[in-house]
Amino acid sequence: xxxxxxxxxxxxxxxxxxxxxxxxxxxxxxxxxxxxxxxxxxxxxxxxxxxxxxxxxxxxxxxxxxxxxxxxxxxxxxxxxxxxxxxxxxxxxxxxxxxxxxxxxxxxxxxxxxxxxxxxxxxxxxxxxxxxxxxxxxxxxxxxxxxxxxxxxxxxxxxxxxxxxxxxxxxxxxxxxxxxxxxxxxxxxxxxxxxxxxxxxxxxxxxxxxxxxxxxxxxxxxx
Amino acid sequence: xxxxxxxxxxxxxxxxxxxxxxxxxxxxxxxxxxxxxxxxxxxxxxxxxxxxxxxxxxxxxxxxxxxxxxxxxxxxxxxxxxxxxxxxxxxxxxxxxxxxxxxxxxxxxxxxxxxxxxxxxxxxxxxxxxxxxxxxxxxxxxxxxxxxxxxxxxxxxxxxxxxxxxxxxxxxxxxxxxxxxxxxxxxxxxxxxxxxxxxxxxxxxxxxxxxxxxxxxxxxxxxxxxxxxxxxxxxxxxxxxxxxxxxxxxxxxxxxxxxxxxxxxxxxxxxxxxxxxxxxxxxxxxxxxxxxxxxxxxxxxxxxxxxxxxxxxxxxxxxxxxxxxxxxxxxxxxxxxxxxxxxxxxxxxxxxxxxxxxxxxxxxxxxxxxxxxxxxxxxxxxxxxxxxxxxxxxxxxxxxxxxxxxxxxxxxxxxxxxxxxxxxxxxxxxxxxxxxxxxxxxxxxxxxxxxxxxxxxxxxxxxxxxxxxxxxxxxxxxxxxxxxxxxxxxxxxxxxxxxxxxxxxxxxxxxxxxxxxxxxxxxxxxxxxxxxxxxxxxxxxxxxxxxxxxxxxxxxxxxxxxxxxxxxxxxxxxxxxxxxxxxxxxxxxxxx
Numbered sequence: 001x002x003x004x005x006x007x008x009x010x011x012x013x014x015x016x017x018x019x020x021x022x023x024x025x026x027x028x029x030x031x032x033x034x035x036x037x038x039x040x041x042x043x044x045x046x047x048x049x050x051x052x053x054x055x056x057x058x059x060x061x062x063x064x065x066x067x068x069x070x071x072x073x074x075x076x077x078x079x080x081x082x083x084x085x086x087x088x089x090x091x092x093x094x095x096x097x098x099x100x101x102x103x104x105x106x107x108x109x110x111x112x113x114x115x116x117x118x119x120x121x122x123x124x125x126x127x128x129x130x131x132x133x134x135x136x137x138x139x140x141x142x143x144x145x146x147x148x149x150x151x152x153x154x155x156x157x158x159x160x161x162x163x164x165x166x167x168x169x170x171x172x173x174x175x176x177x178x179x180x181x182x183x184x185x186x187x188x189x190x191x192x193x194x195x196x197x198x199x200x201x202x203x204x205x206x207x208x209x210x211x212x213x214x215x216x217x218x219x220x221x222x223x
Numbered sequence: 224x225x226x227x228x229x230x231x232x233x234x235x236x237x238x239x240x241x242x243x244x245x246x247x248x249x250x251x252x253x254x255x256x257x258x259x260x261x262x263x264x265x266x267x268x269x270x271x272x273x274x275x276x277x278x279x280x281x282x283x284x285x286x287x288x289x290x291x292x293x294x295x296x297x298x299x300x301x302x303x304x305x306x307x308x309x310x311x312x313x314x315x316x317x318x319x320x321x322x323x324x325x326x327x328x329x330x331x332x333x334x335x336x337x338x339x340x341x342x343x344x345x346x347x348x349x350x351x352x353x354x355x356x357x358x359x360x361x362x363x364x365x366x367x368x369x370x371x372x373x374x375x376x377x378x379x380x381x382x383x384x385x386x387x388x389x390x391x392x393x394x395x396x397x398x399x400x401x402x403x404x405x406x407x408x409x410x411x412x413x414x415x416x417x418x419x420x421x422x423x424x425x426x427x428x429x430x431x432x433x434x435x436x437x438x439x440x441x442x443x444x445x446x447x448x449x450x451x452x453x454x455x456x457x458x459x460x461x462x463x464x465x466x467x468x469x470x471x472x473x474x475x476x477x478x479x480x481x482x483x484x485x486x487x488x489x490x491x492x493x494x495x496x497x498x499x500x501x502x503x504x505x506x507x508x509x510x511x512x513x514x515x516x517x518x519x520x521x522x523x524x525x526x527x528x529x530x531x532x533x534x535x536x537x538x539x540x541x542x543x544x545x546x547x548x549x550x551x552x553x554x555x556x557x558x559x560x561x562x563x564x565x566x567x568x569x570x571x572x573x574x575x576x577x578x579x580x581x582x583x584x585x586x587x588x589x590x591x592x593x594x595x596x597x598x599x600x601x602x603x604x605x606x607x608x609x610x611x612x613x614x615x616x617x618x619x620x621x622x623x624x625x626x627x628x629x630x631x632x633x634x635x636x637x638x639x640x641x642x643x644x645x646x647x648x649x650x651x652x653x654x655x656x657x658x659x660x661x662x663x664x665x666x667x668x669x670x671x672x673x674x675x676x677x678x679x680x681x682x683x684x685x686x687x688x689x690x691x692x693x694x695x696x697x698x699x700x701x702x703x704x705x706x707x708x709x710x711x712x713x714x715x716x717x718x719x720x721x722x723x724x725x726x727x728x729x730x731x732x733x734x735x736x737x738x739x740x741x742x743x744x745x746x747x748x749x750x751x752x753x754x755x756x757x758x759x760x761x762x763x764x765x766x767x768x769x770x771x772x773x774x775x776x777x778x779x780x781x782x783x784x785x786x787x788x789x790x791x792x793x794x795x796x797x798x799x800x801x802x803x804x805x806x807x808x809x810x811x812x813x814x815x
Contacts, residue, residue, distance in 0.1 A: 032549040079548035130357050144338035148396065151334075155403045162410050163655055170653070 016096055017073040017086045023099040025106075026127040028082040034123040042081045046117075047074055050085075053113045054106070058087060058097070061105035066090060103129050229294060230413045232489050235499070237417040241486050242287075242503045244424035245633030246476050247510045248626050249329060249598065255475070256451075256515035256522075257593030258467050263458030264451050268512070270459065270468035275508055278740050279472040281732035282697060284500035284725075285704060286478060290487025291496050292716050296640030297481030300488070301700075304708045306805075310797020311699050312641065315481035317790040318692050319637035322480065323665050325684040326634065327405065328672040330627040331397035332599065333620050335377055338397075340616035347372035348607040365768025369604040377599070380763045381675040384779055388675025395673045402666040405631050409639065409658050413489050416632055423629035428510075430622035431517055437615065438520035447523020450588045451515065466747055469740060475507060479693040479700070482633035485640035495721050497729075518597070525605040526587035533582035544575050594685075595678075598623060635661065682760055683775075687783045691748060692790035698741045699794055705734045758783070 017024060027050075031039045040046070051072040058067040071090055077083040087097040106113065106129055114124055121131040232238045259267045293300035298312030339346050350363035350371060358364070363371040374380050381388045408419040438444055458464050477483065487496060531554070538552045545564060552560050561579075565572045592601050606616050635658070642657055643649045649657075672681050704713055710730060718724045752758075758780065761770040775783070 028543065030549060078546035079551075080542060080546040081549075082543075082546055143342050144335070147338040147341055148334075148400065151338075152400055152403070155400065155407055159403065159407050159410065162407070162415065166411065166653070166655055 016088060017075040017084060019076055019084050021084070021086060021096075023096040023102065024084050024086040025099070025102065025129065026082060026084050028080060028125045028127065029117070029119065030123040030125075031081065031117075031119070034119050042077075047077070049116060050074070053109075053116050054085065054087060054102075057105040057109040057113065058102070061101070061108055099128075107131075230489060231491060232413055232417050235490075235494055237413075237420060238486060238490055238494065239499055239502060240420040240424040241416065241632070242483065242499065243506055244420045244629030245482055245486070246503060246507045247424070247427065248475075248477075248630035249623065250471075250475050251507065251511040252514045252518070252623075252626065253595075253597045254593055255471060255511040256518040257591055257597065258471055259451060259515050260519075260591045262461070262464040262467055263455040264453050266454035266456045266459055267464065267468065270465045271472065271508070274465075274468045274472045274740075275504060277732060277736050278469060279476055279508070280501055280504045281729055281737050282473075282478050282701065283476050283483065283504050284497055284729065285701065285733060286483040287487040287496040287500050288713070288717055288720070289700075289704065290484035291490045291492065291494060292720060293484075294488050294492070296488060296642075296644045297484045297637065298641040299644050300484050301703070304703055306801050307798040308699070308703055308707070308794075309801060310794040311696060311703070312481065313797055314692065314696050314790045314793035315479060315484075316638055316641055317793060318689050318696070319480045319482065319634050320665075321684060321688040321786060321790070323631065323634040323638065324668050325672055325681055325688070326627070327401045327631055327665065328394075328398060328669055328677070328681060329595070330401040330404075330624060330631065331394060331673070332377060332595070333623040333627060334397045334400055335394065336599065336603065337617065337620035337624065340613055340620060343613065345603075345607050345612050345616060346376070347603050348612070362765050362768060365766075367604065369600050369607070370768075372603070373595075373599050374763045375765075378678050379675050380678055382764060383762050383773055384676050384679040384760070385776055386676060390670055391673050391675070391677075394677075395670055398669050398673055399666060402662050402669070404628060405635060406658060406662045408628065408632055409635050409662075410655055412639075412643070412654055416636065420629065420632065423625045423632070426625045427622045427629075430618050430625075431510075431513060433618060434517045434615075435513070435520075437609070438517050438524070441520060441524040441609070443527025444520035444523045446527055446584065447519040447521070447588065448516070450523065451519040466744065469744055471511075472508075473697070473741075473744070474689070474693070475511065476504060477630070477633060479696040480634065480689075481637035481641070485636040486633070488640060492720055493722075497717075497721055497725070521602060521605045522588065525601065525608075526584060526590075528605075528608050529587050530582055530584045533580060537579055537582065540575065540578060544571060679760060679762070683779060683783060684786070688786045691745070691787050694741055694745045694748070695791050695794065698738060698745065701733060701738050701741070705738075710734060 019026070029042065031042065048069070051069045051074065054072045055067045055069050058071075067087065068090065071088045072085060073088060074083050074085050087102050089095050089097050106126055110121065110131060114120055117124055232241070259265075262270075289300055289304070293303050295303065296312070297315040298309060301308040301312040347369045350359035350368045352358070353360050360371070362375060366374075377394070379388070379391055407415075409416055487494075490496070534554050534557065538554070538557065541547065541560070541564065542549065542552055545568065602619060603616070606612050606619060609615050638661055639654070639658055642661070643654050652660075671677060674680075704710070710733065714724050714730075758775050759772050760775060762773045763769075764771045
């Protein structure tokens with residue numbers, strides 16, 4: 001009788017868990033991609049852990065502590081590593097928990113399941129369950145505005161400095177030239193002017209030879 | 224009162240640096256590598272150097288000598304050569320004005336990318352999530368994250384030229400900042416420009432050297448270098464190769480804008496501009512080759528990375544479909560395994576076949592890109608895959624900024640020097656105000672390029688504002704100096720300035736070779752435009768995630784015609800006006 005019940009259970013399990021069965025999900029792990037040299041081998045112990053994690057997720061989700069590890073059935077384990085699993089309902093005979101419930105439970109506890117296996121959403125894939133991608137962290141002010149503000153302030157400060165320095169330089173030059181003009185005017189008033197040339201400049205004693213025309217003779221080619 | 228003496232460069236090194244900073248610009252980085260790739264790899268260097276000797280050095284020497292001798296900006300200098308040629312100077316100023324309008328937008332984009340480089344991860348490294356957070360944005364999925372960042376987040380480009388859209392405030396801010404930076408550099412004339420060019424000329428070389436070392440040590444860089452430098456000598460028989468080489472030399476040196484004349488006018492009269500012309504043109508060409516080595520190692524890295532990702536995707540697909548053990552499929556045994564699987568599971572394999580792409584390294588290397596696409600898409604894609612991408616990103620965009628600002632300094636000098644030379648304007652307003660007004664006007668007009676359709680207008684200006692007009696201007700310049708001013712008179716001027724007469728090489732190039740070359744380029748471009756019929760442009764289609772070709776609408780064609788006409792018509796108009804003025808004066812004199 002024991003053998004009979006065992007075989008009936010086994011056949012029932014095989015009925016419930018097979019590829020593309022109702023409420024069954026395919027799982028795919030990429031352990032070597034994720035961990036490289038630290039990859040662990042997939043064996044029966046790992047399968048036990050997986051069943052435990054799924055049972056844990058179901059318990060947390062429905063908050064009734066009736067899901068047992070034996071309720072989670074795994075089948076068709078390949079070398080890839082990929083397999084199908086299904087969660088049975090112990091209260092009702094030989095039925096599986098609806099896929100939507102399983103999906104919601106896994107979604108809620110995805111992080112815990114991933115960390116148990118040292119994997120991520122990409123390397124531990126539940127093929128029909130899409131994961132919500134976490135958005136990148138956005139600071140309150142975009143970073144680029146901050147850098148822009150800094151550079152803008154520096155440039156404007158530079159421009160203002162140069163313009164002010166230019167204005168000041170020009171004022172100084174204007175003041176200097178007006179001072180020089182005032183000085184020249186003062187000097188001119190006291191000097192007698194003959195034909196527009198101040199008398200002191202004219203050496204009235206002897207004629208001055210204008211140097212420019214002195215070498216006049218040499219400019220012409222000799223005959 | 225003593226007349227204000229002309230400001231001078233503090234030393235000849237400032238002048239050389241200013242010329243280098245102006246000539247070495249974005250074209251060296253983003254156009255030359257493309258030309259090299261399209262027209263025969265290492266073999267392209269042959270027409271390039273021939274054109275440098277026939278066209279580049281003589282024309283550069285000519286412009287520098289004219290500027291140094293006449294000691295005036297472009298309008299004044301050509302007026303001295305012959306009063307009928309004042310139109311040439313005005314045409315140069317008009318072309319420079321068009322150029323400065325759109326060129327600073329590139330600096331605005333470089334600022335934008337620079338400011339966004341201070342994040343981890345870089346914003347163009349990943350696609351943004353869609354509204355219900357289950358996957359990535361649809362447009363980003365169709366194309367790549369770097370293209371999405373460029374077309375959507377930077378430009379927010381509209382589907383066609385007709386849809387103008389609104390001004391993007393972020394781009395407008397960056398454009399304003401770019402103009403403020405340019406204003407800061409030119410505000411005091413040569414005093415400030417002379418110091419700034421030390422930085423803008425040398426910093427790009429530092430960054431290029433860093434990138435060279437980084438680039439050559441990247442995985443897969445060698446593939447790109449081999450691909451580039453294998454000469455495909457059969458391209459030498461293609462006339463387009465020679466035309467592209469001539470065009471590249473011509474535009475790379477920035478001839479005809481009046482900037483070189485302006486820079487040279489601030490020289491001491493005894494400055495050896497012959498030596499400087501040779502130095503500047505050689506440095507410009509070597510920088511192009513240097514930049515293309517860097518670009519091709521980056522290309523090689525990016526192509527190898529994409530090829531390996533493609534192969535890995537195929538491996539993953541096969542592993543998942545057939546539940547094979549991890550690690551059983553590698554890049555090496557991929558082909559054998561594919562055949563084995565095809566034989567063992569023919570139906571499933573047939574189902575999978577459409578998704579299995581044939582990954583090819585050649586195809587990845589063949590994608591030749593130029594212009595803003597290269598600078599902002601390809602490079603940012605390569606940078607995001609490097610280690611410490613933020614550092615390389617910041618360095619790269621600072622380099623682009625230095626190159627762009629260096630060229631802007633030359634452009635604005637070409638506009639401002641004639642303005643400050645003319646006594647009517649310079650007597651009334653100080654030069655700070657004149658520079659400020661020019662920058663402000665350019666900034667306001669430049670806001671057109673920050674609209675959603677702005678990039679399409681940018682392409683119009685980039686392709687048509689300067690090309691034909693410059694050829695005509697430089698042609699008239701060369702003919703004017705050789706035949707109107709007289710080559711003997713020019714020789715004597717050079718002898719007074721430098722101390723020796725130009726030898727027969729320069730004279731032959733000025734009198735015959737360069738003008739003939741420019742005329743043939745001119746004829747080629749005109750026939751090309753006529754033969755192509757309608758002009759077309761590349762528009763970004765967000766639904767497909769790629770560029771599509773569209774025809775320009777009527778008003779865009781009108782703008783293109785206006786751009787070309789505005790500068791070229793100045794030359795004959797100027798001659799006509801001077802002729803009429805002389806006639807009227809002669810008549811009024813004779814009636815007295």
